[in-house]
Amino acid sequence: MFRTTKMLQRSAGLLSSLTLLLTVQAASAQTPPKMRTRDVSRLSQYDVANYLKRNDVLYVPVGSVEGSGAGPSDVDYANALGTAMKMAEATDGLFAPNLAYMYPGSTITSEATVHVSLPESREYIKSVAKSFLRQGFKTQIWVTFGHGPSPLFVGSMVREFFDETHVPILRLDGPDMMRHLKMERGKVSYGAFSVLNRLEDLPLAGDVPQHPQGGTGGENSGLATLDKLAYSGSSNLGYWWGDPYGHLGGARNLPKTAEERAAWGKQGVAELDALVKKMDLPTVIQALRDHRKFTDESVVKKYPQMIP
Helix, strand or coil: HHHHHHHHHHHHHHHHHHHHHHHHHHHHCCCCCCCCCCCCCCCCCCCCHHHHHCCCCCEECCCCEEEEEEECHHHHHHHHHHHHHHHHHHHEEEEEECCCCCCCCCCCCCCCCCCCCCCHHHHHHHHHHHEEEEECEEEEEEEECCCCCCHHHHHHHHHHHHHHHCCCCEEHHHHHHHCCCCCCCCCCHHHHHHHHCCCCHHHCHHHCCCCCCCCCCCCCCCHHHHHHHHCCCCCCCCCCCCCCCCCCCCCCCCEEEEHHHHHEEEEHHHHHHHHHHHCCCHHHHHHHHHHHHHHHHHHHHCCCCCCC
16 A cells, blocks of 8 residues: 555656646747847848748838938838837747838928839839748738838738739738727837837937928918818829928927937837737737638639639
8 A cells, every 4th residue: 555655656746747847848839049130131041941940920111211301211111110120029020121212102302202113112022022932931911100102012012912922911000000909109109219229310309490381282272172181191192292391390299308209219119019019919920820721722722713
């Protein structure tokens, strides 16, 4: 009897140890290894190949370089890049920088605007997306941040890419997500620039010369009326700014001191973290993969004669 009890105690101890070991292994398997950077352009061949053995998530921020009044000319791109970096960090993903010189929209009259056409922008980023797919990045999320014309070339690229490759990829827009999640935009742009270590690029109120400016239309009364009626916008109407200083110009709503700007940066980082958390990106990624599997197995293979 005593011997049997000892054996049972020993077996229970071994079982407990085995359970603990499996628990530790499972936890370590769920914790991605620390990476020196998640910037795919700075990783080596060894780094990328090893990453693709465990995951295939790539965030691709897209923006423009255009006159933005007192702000940096790449503000739309910088906001998207900072957001993509936070997304990658939260989901064991990588991010791909440097897609800044895309179609700007209405600011062609500004000396700070780099103008690339809609079809040129769309075809270029589609080529990049196809390259990433061949490399092994099947789960691509293209990130924009409030740049009005983005749906015209990023959104249309996403659809064309799907039609040509049969692989669904996703475009997410930061402000759209904030509205959907009922979040205030707040100081999130200051957070993005903080993530990029570029907070000082955002001007203080005293740094900006005053410039008279009108509404979207300036002296264009027809455009001004359409704007007030909410009938304008990059997807609805073509227009150019009559005043190159009008787009996001002026010294309104700017921090007065470097200390206030730094405080806004900290607030913005917290808001950006909250946005990424509320977006529930792990669920988004899994749903995108499930959608890809369904498309392949239940549509492409089922209707080969119909699929282009």
